[in-house]
Amino acid sequence: MSEHIDPTRDQFNAFKDLPRDTPILMLNLIRYREVADYGDGSGDVSGAEAYRRYGKESGPIFARVGGSIVWRGRPEIVLTGPSDEIWDAAFIARYPHAGAFFEMVTDADYQVAVKHRTAAVATSRLIRMAEIDGDNATFA
Numbered sequence: 001m002s003e004h005i006d007p008t009r010d011q012f013n014a015f016k017d018l019p020r021d022t023p024i025l026m027l028n029l030i031r032y033r034e035v036a037d038y039g040d041g042s043g044d045v046s047g048a049e050a051y052r053r054y055g056k057e058s059g060p061i062f063a064r065v066g067g068s069i070v071w072r073g074r075p076e077i078v079l080t081g082p083s084d085e086i087w088d089a090a091f092i093a094r095y096p097h098a099g100a101f102f103e104m105v106t107d108a109d110y111q112v113a114v115k116h117r118t119a120a121v122a123t124s125r126l127i128r129m130a131e132i133d134g135d136n137a138t139f140a
Contacts, residue, residue: 003122003123004123004124004125005117005118005121005123005124006118007126015098015128016102018098018128019098020097020098020099020102021097021098021099022097022098022130022131023094023095023096023097023130023131024094024095024097024098024101024128024129024130024131025070025092025093025094025095025128025129025130025131026092026093026094026095026101026126026127026128026129027090027092027125027126027127027129028089028090028091028092028093028124028125028126029075029085029087029089029090029124029125029126029127030051030087030088030089030090030120030121030124031086031087031088031121031122031123031124032046032047032048032050032051032088032089032120032121032122033046033047033050033119033120033121033122034046034047035047036049036050036116036119036120037119038050038115038119039119047088047119047120047121047122048088048120049120050116050117050119050120051089051116051117051120051121053113053116053120054113054114054116054117054120057109057112057113057116058104058110058113058114058117061104061107061109061110061113062093062104065095065096065100065101065103065104066095066096066100067093067094067095067096067100067101067104068093068094069091069092069093069094070092070093070094071091071092072089072090072091072092073090073091074088074089074090075087075088075089075090092129
């Protein structure tokens with residue numbers, strides 16, 4: 001698996017160009033490092049534990065901006081797609097609007113907490129999704 005921990009500049013710019021005033025859902029797929037990598041030799045915990053630390057420190061900021069977790073699960077198998085994409089965690093976070101996401105990631109306390117995410121994650125996918133109205137039995 002390729003290492004994808006943070007967005008590239010082009011990806012972040014494309015994100016910023018999307019509407020900012022509508023609710024967004026963020027699909028998160030996470031693969032943890034076996035041992036967290038803090039870059040200073042202090043990674044004496046598992047990637048899963050480092051991610052728990054990230055959640056504990058960033059959770060209040062996420063809630064303050066109006067974020068909520070609308071679904072979470074433990075992936076079991078990739079049925080369609082690359083078989084080497086094995087995920088330890090999956091969840092969907094909802095933000096009331098993109099501005100709330102920007103507010104969270106630029107918060108000074110979040111900037112401190114995110115070190116745990118960086119240390120924890122071997123690879124990830126973060127996919128912005130828009131809510132759609134209509135019959136949930138159709139996919140178009």
